[in-house]
Amino acid sequence: MALGRPQWGAVRARIAELAPTLPAVPLGEVELHLPFEVADYTDFYSSEHHATQVGRILRPERPGLQPNWKHLPIGYHGRSATVVVSGTRSNGPPASSARASSGPPGGWTSRPRWVSWWACRAGAIGPADFAEHVFGVVLVNDWSARDIQAFEYQPLGPFLGKSFATSVSPWVVRSRPCPARSCRRRRRTRSRRSTCGPRATAWDLSLTVEWNGTVVSSPPFAQMYWTPAQQLAHLTVNGASVRTGDLYASGTVSGPNRAQAGSFLELTWNGAEPVELGDGSVRGFLEDGDTVTISATAPGPDGEPLGLGSVTGTVCR
Amino acid sequence: MALGRPQWGAVRARIAELAPTLPAVPLGEVELHLPFEVADYTDFYSSEHHATQVGRILRPERPGLQPNWKHLPIGYHGRSATVVVSGTRSNGPPASSARASSGPPGGWTSRPRWVSWWACRAGAIGPADFAEHVFGVVLVNDWSARDIQAFEYQPLGPFLGKSFATSVSPWVVRSRPCPARSCRRRRRTRSRRSTCGPRATAWDLSLTVEWNGTVVSSPPFAQMYWTPAQQLAHLTVNGASVRTGDLYASGTVSGPNRAQAGSFLELTWNGAEPVELGDGSVRGFLEDGDTVTISATAPGPDGEPLGLGSVTGTVCR
Numbered sequence: 144m145a146l147g148r149p150q151w152g153a154v155r156a157r158i159a160e161l162a163p164t165l166p167a168v169p170l171g172e173v174e175l176h177l178p179f180e181v182a183d184y185t186d187f188y189s190s191e192h193h194a195t196q197v198g199r200i201l202r203p204e205r206p207g208l209q210p211n212w213k214h215l216p217i218g219y220h221g222r223s224a225t226v227v228v229s230g231t232r233s234n235g236p237p238a239s240s241a242r243a244s245s246g247p248p249g250g251w252t253s254r255p256r257w258v259s260w261w262a263c264r265a266g267a268i269g270p271a272d273f274a275e276h277v278f279g280v281v282l283v284n285d286w287s288a289r290d291i292q293a294f295e296y297q298p299l300g301p302f303l304g305k306s307f308a309t310s311v312s313p314w315v316v317r318s319r320p321c322p323a324r325s326c327r328r329r330r331r332t333r334s335r336r337s338t339c340g341p342r343a344t345a346w347d348l349s350l351t352v353e354w355n356g357t358v359v360s361s362p363p364f365a366q367m368y369w370t371p372a373q374q375l376a377h378l379t380v381n382g383a384s385v386r387t388g389d390l391y392a393s394g395t396v397s398g399p400n401r402a403q404a405g406s407f408l409e410l411t412w413n414g415a416e417p418v419e420l421g422d423g424s425v426r427g428f429l430e431d432g433d434t435v436t437i438s439a440t441a442p443g444p445d446g447e448p449l450g451l452g453s454v455t456g457t458v459c460r
Numbered sequence: 461m462a463l464g465r466p467q468w469g470a471v472r473a474r475i476a477e478l479a480p481t482l483p484a485v486p487l488g489e490v491e492l493h494l495p496f497e498v499a500d501y502t503d504f505y506s507s508e509h510h511a512t513q514v515g516r517i518l519r520p521e522r523p524g525l526q527p528n529w530k531h532l533p534i535g536y537h538g539r540s541a542t543v544v545v546s547g548t549r550s551n552g553p554p555a556s557s558a559r560a561s562s563g564p565p566g567g568w569t570s571r572p573r574w575v576s577w578w579a580c581r582a583g584a585i586g587p588a589d590f591a592e593h594v595f596g597v598v599l600v601n602d603w604s605a606r607d608i609q610a611f612e613y614q615p616l617g618p619f620l621g622k623s624f625a626t627s628v629s630p631w632v633v634r635s636r637p638c639p640a641r642s643c644r645r646r647r648r649t650r651s652r653r654s655t656c657g658p659r660a661t662a663w664d665l666s667l668t669v670e671w672n673g674t675v676v677s678s679p680p681f682a683q684m685y686w687t688p689a690q691q692l693a694h695l696t697v698n699g700a701s702v703r704t705g706d707l708y709a710s711g712t713v714s715g716p717n718r719a720q721a722g723s724f725l726e727l728t729w730n731g732a733e734p735v736e737l738g739d740g741s742v743r744g745f746l747e748d749g750d751t752v753t754i755s756a757t758a759p760g761p762d763g764e765p766l767g768l769g770s771v772t773g774t775v776c777r
Contacts, residue, residue, distance in 0.1 A: 381624045
């Protein structure tokens, strides 16, 4: 990772060369670990649909989108220590303290994310430098205790409501340069009139969210407003440095429809419109023992779908 | 650090034993480095005077203190990679982008902090476990670009406005158990009627802030509302784990008077009431090349003042 992009390619080529000579190990016999040690963890807020819908739910008296949202990528730093590999049971917060003194009766929601991970270099990184710095992509589930978050987030942002666990998929998929970046930027400056379809974006991921095995949502990544390259530039534009192992996430991926909701907060409209799962049970929020799995595919270089794997996790308070 | 408190004492004793046999090296010949690698960095917001005054400055239409503030310690995660040792020049953000589209014409302010640093242990840590986990104290200057912060902080908290640099003092002062912790907690539950003087708190630090060599403020740490032990408990109460190298800061230390302002934002009331420095220059905000030094003392075990050293830094955009 730290050696940079030329070595990433060389190692990959060497592995491909060696692979036929190595014994096959069934995947079921393998225990997968966290694929890298997380240095700094940042989570963004790149979906206009998500930001607007969450604003409507949590701040109904004001416009959904904050005035700053289209001027710069909004994000926050999270707790690196609690990034865990897919499959880890998440011990969440006791759902008591914040509720006792505040807001809506809540519960956990989960949010599908993508994530990138970069190699070190000091100094500001422009959008064009993206491919040199981002090693690859994992899927991220940023578990959130919305009742706690809603109470604590003024004015310094989320803290206990998110710091207990963030799950990532165990396989890092190597990123490729993003040909649609300039297209996406052009779209924004042309008063948001798009001249290129969503298939033109390199990040045309199709996500699937399962709640206890029932597919509840299919968020479209291609509609994200801020691109990974813009976010990487934003992370360093103020002179801040980055390191090998830094992890940054897109933030919740939501489309305009309920069936494209990227967070359960939106899916159930903060619990007001519960969903029915395959076993007949009804959920407004996550319950103890619930399992959430997010998987994703993208168009591959040959037009074949490229799997990005999945991230799964079970909550227990 | 990772070996825990018994080893901390053993190493200290061994060093004291060896010291007379080692050659003396003048401090001026020594280059001091960052004393530890920062794992996760958290900054709190523990001064009631600061939180109230900043609220009045930035949100004059609402009460200074937010409704959640006395229910739990408010904090945010920062960028660990940009914690630098005292004396490092801080390359700050270009003061343009945020100003172009937002808020008050601003500038940098600096904020004196204390900081603790703990050894690893998983699971929730109660206030009584503080001495087992916190290795020692450094002074922290959390540089802030307030114009950027004011524009970006809704709803996820500060990001670019703080991520470019955080300075820490190079000498870690070993902490001792905090006998006033229970006293401080009793004070809060008794409707804030204090039965013990500020000398009774173990964290009775006296801070001094110099701006280009002129003392501009003397913030009193003893008046902080939330204690370090309460903050450590808060960091893990939701099931989040901590690691060796984690760093957490009190947040700005302010008293009720202007001469006790812990941030330049308060000292100059967001630039509206500039201060005159010793060389006759007048400042509303930090300017390029300005140097800020924070130093601190505390009552030692024998009643003698105990030095906590200083943290200094120079800003250059």
